[in-house]
Amino acid sequence: MNLTLYVWRQKGPDKPGRLEEYEAKGISPDMSFLEMLDVVNEGLIKKGEEPIAFDHDCREGICGTCSQVINGIPHGPQEKTTVCQLHMRHFRDGDAIYIEPFHAKAFPVIKDLIVDRSALDRVMQAGGFVSAHTGGAPDANAVLVPKSYANVAMDAAECIGCGACVAACPNGSAMLFTAAKVAHLANLPQGKVGAARRVCMMTDAMMNEGFGNCSNHYECQAVCPKGIRVQFIAKLNREFMKSQTTTRRD
Amino acid sequence: MYLLKNSVGRKIIMSVTGFTMLTFVIVHLVGNASIYDGPDGINTYAAALHHNSTFLLAVRLTLLGFCSLHVFFGTLLTLRNNAAKPQGYAVNKSLSATFASKNMIWTGLLVAVFIIYHLLHFTFQVTNPEISAFKHLDAKGRHDVFTMIVLSFRHLFIALAYVCGVGILGLHLSHGIQSSIQTVGLNSRKIFPFILKSGMILWIIIFLGFSSFPIAILTGIFK
Numbered sequence: 366m367n368l369t370l371y372v373w374r375q376k377g378p379d380k381p382g383r384l385e386e387y388e389a390k391g392i393s394p395d396m397s398f399l400e401m402l403d404v405v406n407e408g409l410i411k412k413g414e415e416p417i418a419f420d421h422d423c424r425e426g427i428c429g430t431c432s433q434v435i436n437g438i439p440h441g442p443q444e445k446t447t448v449c450q451l452h453m454r455h456f457r458d459g460d461a462i463y464i465e466p467f468h469a470k471a472f473p474v475i476k477d478l479i480v481d482r483s484a485l486d487r488v489m490q491a492g493g494f495v496s497a498h499t500g501g502a503p504d505a506n507a508v509l510v511p512k513s514y515a516n517v518a519m520d521a522a523e524c525i526g527c528g529a530c531v532a533a534c535p536n537g538s539a540m541l542f543t544a545a546k547v548a549h550l551a552n553l554p555q556g557k558v559g560a561a562r563r564v565c566m567m568t569d570a571m572m573n574e575g576f577g578n579c580s581n582h583y584e585c586q587a588v589c590p591k592g593i594r595v596q597f598i599a600k601l602n603r604e605f606m607k608s609q610t611t612t613r614r615d
Numbered sequence: 616m617y618l619l620k621n622s623v624g625r626k627i628i629m630s631v632t633g634f635t636m637l638t639f640v641i642v643h644l645v646g647n648a649s650i651y652d653g654p655d656g657i658n659t660y661a662a663a664l665h666h667n668s669t670f671l672l673a674v675r676l677t678l679l680g681f682c683s684l685h686v687f688f689g690t691l692l693t694l695r696n697n698a699a700k701p702q703g704y705a706v707n708k709s710l711s712a713t714f715a716s717k718n719m720i721w722t723g724l725l726v727a728v729f730i731i732y733h734l735l736h737f738t739f740q741v742t743n744p745e746i747s748a749f750k751h752l753d754a755k756g757r758h759d760v761f762t763m764i765v766l767s768f769r770h771l772f773i774a775l776a777y778v779c780g781v782g783i784l785g786l787h788l789s790h791g792i793q794s795s796i797q798t799v800g801l802n803s804r805k806i807f808p809f810i811l812k813s814g815m816i817l818w819i820i821i822f823l824g825f826s827s828f829p830i831a832i833l834t835g836i837f838k
């Protein structure tokens with residue numbers, strides 16, 4: 366396959382950036398999107414040019430590091446797929462592909478396609494901790510969790526914190542991410558302790574980090590590689606309202 | 616107040632004020648439908664409303680307060696949202712955001728303009744004083760609201776202004792109804808399709824219902 370790439374190049378955080386054109390030649394349809402970029406980069410290095418900087422780690426769709434907007438969609442056109450799991454067979458020979466970094470005020474560009482997503486970590490840290498025994502396997506019945514609750518909590522826990530929701534949201538809101546974290550813990554007995562405090566601290570942190578507010582466009586759900594649903598945002602909203610009617614003792 | 620400072624708190628204010636105004640809009644539509652009962656229908660209804668002046672004042676003040684909150688926080692949220700996304704993409708794709716959802720601030724502000732015109736026209740009756748119901752009484756000595764409405768909507772531009780006004784309100788509600796339900800947390804995977812569908816049906820009823828008055832009168836179907 367031969368492709369034309371338009372890639373966002375930006376030397377540093379406060380430098381201006383722009384799209385530059387590159388040819389990707391001799392690409393196998395079996396390659397992943399990142400492998401395709403590896404090939405392009407090898408060519409650039411041979412020519413003595415600066416390779417395209419992009420984030421990646423596990424390359425198996427579980428770490429959430431690969432953050433690229435491909436043809437206007439975070440993680441590209443394939444539903445529920447991270448960039449590293451997106452394969453070139455989903456494109457056609459001769460395609461033009463636009464590759465941009467995740468854009469949001471809370472995600473400053475570090476270089477080219479790499480953005481700083483540590484604001485998400487700080488939102489998570491604002492939620493505080495839950496106590497769970499480590500060491501030997503706990504007695505299976507020590508903490509009772511109804512199966513239906515465990516299922517929902519596990520669905521929420523699928524969030525890998527990639528930030529695609531923020532990148533897709535016209536408001537640069539981190540509501541789906543925050544909701545997944547809140548809903549994950551609020552559905553478990555361990556998370557019930559401090560739930561009222563958690564939802565307030567996390568949504569406050571979200572705003573203070575410069576993320577926008579949710580206005581229910583549901584773009585986030587459409588691009589989430591893990592299929593996190595906007596019903597978790599409704600859950601966050603319920604948790605928030607509950608927190609306003611309970612006396613916090615923390 | 617914490618509710619006013621938190622992102623979700625502000626959204627809940629948008630939702631509650633929006634939903635209250637929506638309830639008023641529905642009651643308003645049902646009340647106005649009494650025009651199809653002839654002069655006696657709507658003039659009786661109008662007289663009954665004005666008879667209970669404390670109630671009317673309370674409703675008006677509540678709506679004014681809620682509308683102000685809605686406009687204030689709607690503007691604040693929009694400004695913050697725009698600041699949080701200073702840069703778009705070269706290829707702009709929306710997967711589920713709609714024209715309505717992306718233009719809430721503009722449809723909202725246009726609705727505000729329409730509301731102001733509507734109040735000047737029918738409530739304070741200053742835009743067309745010659746047909747004011749304050750001055751003209753019907754056979755039973757009541758304000759002749761019926762004649763005021765019918766004479767108004769025989770003007771092409773007034774009728775058009777109302778159809779456009781309620782059309783824009785419909786656009787606002789086409790996103791607003793389901794959004795406000797999600798905001799107060801009344802959403803689950805089971806009822807989501809139902810919420811989307813009932814929101815759709817409701818805003819279409821509101822749009823068709825309200826625009827039926829000017830259209831029926833302008834075209835002479837209803838005299």
Ligand code: HEM
Pocket residue numbers: 578579580581626629630631632633634636637640685686687689690692693719720722723724726727787788790791792794795796798
């Ligand atoms: C009869 C008048 C109006 C009704 C019935 C109405 C109704 C609604 C409803 C139900 C929502 C959804 C709330 C939510 O997302 O939770 C909404 C949102 C909104 N309204 Fe209105 N509205 C009216 C007038 C206005 C006006 C005059 C403005 C002017 C600024 C406005 C601006 C907005 C904005 C910006 C939103 C989106 C807020 C967000 O999601 O961030 N609305 N409206």
Ligand code: FES
Pocket residue numbers: 420421422423424425426427428429430431447448449450
């Ligand atoms: S590199 Fe880990 S999810 Fe893509």
